Amino acid sequence: MEYNILYIEDGDPSSIISDLQEDEELKVEYHDPQDFEKSINKVKTSGTDLLLLDFRLSDKKGVIYDAPTLAQTIRTVHANDPIDLPIVLISSEEKISEFYKDYTSLDLFDMAISKMALSEQSEKYHIRIKSVIKAYSALRVVKGNSQPLLPVLNIPDLLNDKFDLRIKDLLDSSKYKNNIFMASDFILNQIVRPSGILIGEDILAARLGVSLESGDWNTLKSILDEFKYSGLYSDAYERWWFIGVENWWKSISPENSSLKRLRASEKVSILKAIFELPNLQEATKDKYSKSDYFWTICNKYHSPLDPIDGFEKNSSQEPWQDKSYFSIEAVSSLESLTEITAIDKRRYIEYTKE
Amino acid sequence: MDIWSNKSIARDLNDYVAVVKKYDQMYTFDIDKLLEVSRTIADIDHCEIDTIEIEFRLLKSIAKTVPQVNSLKINLQNAISTDPTKDISTEDPIKNYKFDMMIVGFLDNGSEPVINCWHLDCDRFYDADGQLVEVKGKQKYTHPLYHFQFGGGGMDGRHSGDILLLAAPRIPHPPMDIFLSIHFILKNFYSAKETSYSFLLDLYDDEDYKAIIHRAKQRMWFPYFDGLASADNHHQDFKLSKLFPLAEDS
Numbered sequence: 216m217e218y219n220i221l222y223i224e225d226g227d228p229s230s231i232i233s234d235l236q237e238d239e240e241l242k243v244e245y246h247d248p249q250d251f252e253k254s255i256n257k258v259k260t261s262g263t264d265l266l267l268l269d270f271r272l273s274d275k276k277g278v279i280y281d282a283p284t285l286a287q288t289i290r291t292v293h294a295n296d297p298i299d300l301p302i303v304l305i306s307s308e309e310k311i312s313e314f315y316k317d318y319t320s321l322d323l324f325d326m327a328i329s330k331m332a333l334s335e336q337s338e339k340y341h342i343r344i345k346s347v348i349k350a351y352s353a354l355r356v357v358k359g360n361s362q363p364l365l366p367v368l369n370i371p372d373l374l375n376d377k378f379d380l381r382i383k384d385l386l387d388s389s390k391y392k393n394n395i396f397m398a399s400d401f402i403l404n405q406i407v408r409p410s411g412i413l414i415g416e417d418i419l420a421a422r423l424g425v426s427l428e429s430g431d432w433n434t435l436k437s438i439l440d441e442f443k444y445s446g447l448y449s450d451a452y453e454r455w456w457f458i459g460v461e462n463w464w465k466s467i468s469p470e471n472s473s474l475k476r477l478r479a480s481e482k483v484s485i486l487k488a489i490f491e492l493p494n495l496q497e498a499t500k501d502k503y504s505k506s507d508y509f510w511t512i513c514n515k516y517h518s519p520l521d522p523i524d525g526f527e528k529n530s531s532q533e534p535w536q537d538k539s540y541f542s543i544e545a546v547s548s549l550e551s552l553t554e555i556t557a558i559d560k561r562r563y564i565e566y567t568k569e
Numbered sequence: 570m571d572i573w574s575n576k577s578i579a580r581d582l583n584d585y586v587a588v589v590k591k592y593d594q595m596y597t598f599d600i601d602k603l604l605e606v607s608r609t610i611a612d613i614d615h616c617e618i619d620t621i622e623i624e625f626r627l628l629k630s631i632a633k634t635v636p637q638v639n640s641l642k643i644n645l646q647n648a649i650s651t652d653p654t655k656d657i658s659t660e661d662p663i664k665n666y667k668f669d670m671m672i673v674g675f676l677d678n679g680s681e682p683v684i685n686c687w688h689l690d691c692d693r694f695y696d697a698d699g700q701l702v703e704v705k706g707k708q709k710y711t712h713p714l715y716h717f718q719f720g721g722g723g724m725d726g727r728h729s730g731d732i733l734l735l736a737a738p739r740i741p742h743p744p745m746d747i748f749l750s751i752h753f754i755l756k757n758f759y760s761a762k763e764t765s766y767s768f769l770l771d772l773y774d775d776e777d778y779k780a781i782i783h784r785a786k787q788r789m790w791f792p793y794f795d796g797l798a799s800a801d802n803h804h805q806d807f808k809l810s811k812l813f814p815l816a817e818d819s
């Protein structure tokens with residue numbers, strides 16, 4: 216399958232084009248941003264699948280607009296005849312995620328990538344770019360046929376009753392049903408990426424008490440295949456339905472049915488005994504931690520962590536999402552303690568005084 | 570609306586989260602899970618709530634623990650369901666009940682965590698067909714209908730050091746639903762004198778909070794207390810001989 220990308224860049228586009236075209240399915244067309252109106256027309260008429268915008272277009276002589284202006288025009292001016300197109304921001308700034316934050320509130324971009332990250336982890340970003348294009352085309356069909364959005368999540372029948380009604384209501388609202396960008400953004404950034412209803416591999420391993428380095432980890436993962444998320448964006452993000460994993464645990468270990476109440480070593484002994492996985496190793500705590508009742512991972516180093524040893528990240532989350540924590544080592548390397556909650560900031564300061 | 574219906578409990582769960590968050594601005598308690606429960610419990614006129622598991626972190630040492638621990642976590646499991654065919658004026662409607670508390674203490678010196686478990690049991694037994702088995706005659710030990718008991722599954726096989734662990738005594742205590750269970754933990758483990766938890770005083774004083782707790786007591790406690798208070802009532806379950814057999818034992 217071919218995925219067409221329209222790339223608007225004021226500088227030399229060749230290295231990015233070659234990074235992208237390492238993947239034979241990605242076809243990149245370059246456009247010079249000299250004239251604003253021409254650029255808009257180009258986007259409207261090119262029939263492209265994805266728009267890739269360099270953040271600073273105005274470095275070029277004569278260009279007086281930057282990517283947000285162009286994206287804003289595409290997202291809003293054509294509200295009656297919307298151009299439902301994924302827009303990805305690319306920039307040479309290394310800390311792209313920081314200034315990207317300023318633009319997420321404007322509801323403009325689907326994703327932001329730093330040029331260095333693209334070149335260093337090209338395969339990961341090729342997959343993500345293709346995934347957002349596929350998500351848009353699936354959502355176009357849903358919108359075109361006025362179908363409900365919920366089925367794009369492919370919720371297993373078993374879990375349907377337990378699914379958060381608030382998400383169902385939100386996905387049913389016209390805000391998401393009529394706006395592909397909003398629907399895609401909500402599903403990706405509020406359901407798929409954050410830990411909560413769905414969990415990623417690191418947290419899955421932590422909650423099962425298993426070390427990711429274990430020889431038998433992949434065998435155990437395959438046992439959990441039936442709880443694997445297969446909905447929108449599952450091609451780019453490997454996730455499991457946590458409630459499915461939790462019910463599975465209750466069924467295999469009715470005597471000790473709470474994953475939260477067992478230490479890593481206890482869970483690994485149970486798994487080893489049931490599934491004959493001699494090479495399963497327990498996850499171990501870092502030297503500053505007291506507990507191996509792992510439930511989450513360090514937000515920075517991704518090592519397994521019990522929230523009791525963690526320092527809570529200062530961020531707000533939806534009710535169905537888990538809180539994030541930093542290990543003490545990670546806190547010591549944070550640029551500012553405002554990144555953790557006030558109560559844990561006091562705890563950290565007290566701890567470092569000892 | 571009947572106080573035992575899932576519908577009214579769902580509304581209380583929703584309001585409970587809102588009122589706690591009004592005062593707990595630091596998000597000390599991770600009770601968002603209750604919102605999920607309120608949205609996913611069956612829309613029925615009796616009570617049917619599967620196990621709710623909530624974990625409390627206590628990041629300060631509390632007084633009088635042996636050994637001295639510097640942080641604790643309390644894992645609470647609570648489940649409750651009623652039998653809609655029961656007449657609540659003469660019978661206890663609770664069919665399935667679970668209150669199970671596992672406390673893990675962490676020490677500073679890198680030693681293994683220490684564990685303490687309590688559960689509140691309902692001493693009612695069912696046969697394979699779900700029929701209530703009436704225990705006839707004198708029981709070997711005193712078994713109050715609802716009682717607190719130290720120990721439980723979580724403590725099996727742990728090293729106990731020099732401490733003797735016993736299943737007795739069984740201490741009579743009325744059952745607690747999720748609201749009373751959390752209230753119990755807050756009142757027993759979180760000192761409102763600590764600056765970090767001083768918001769609890771405002772929470773306990775909030776009219777909405779008081780109303781939710783009052784409804785919970787109405788469901789869980791008032792019929793129980795009535796049974797303790799009068800010797801000649803006609804309640805089949807809540808009578809002194811079942812609730813507090815020691816008071817009747819000769």
